Amino acid sequence: MIHRFYNIFSKFCGRRYCGQTGRTMYERSKEHITAWNEGDDECLLQRNSNIYHIGNRFDVLLRI
DSSP: OOOEEEEEEETTTOOEEEEEESSOHHHHHHHHHHHHHTTOTTSHHHHHHHHHSTTOOOOEEEEO
């Protein structure tokens, strides 16, 4: 299995999340976005939104 390492950056505040997955980046990024859209507090994007962006959405950048 190939492990892909990736970073998700907040374009607004510059905070970064480092992750790793054995799935495709399309699948993994879709999981992150779906969880964020559902307001899942376990989702790193939702937590970042709640803590640093007063619950607002922000642009993200995904790098592999």
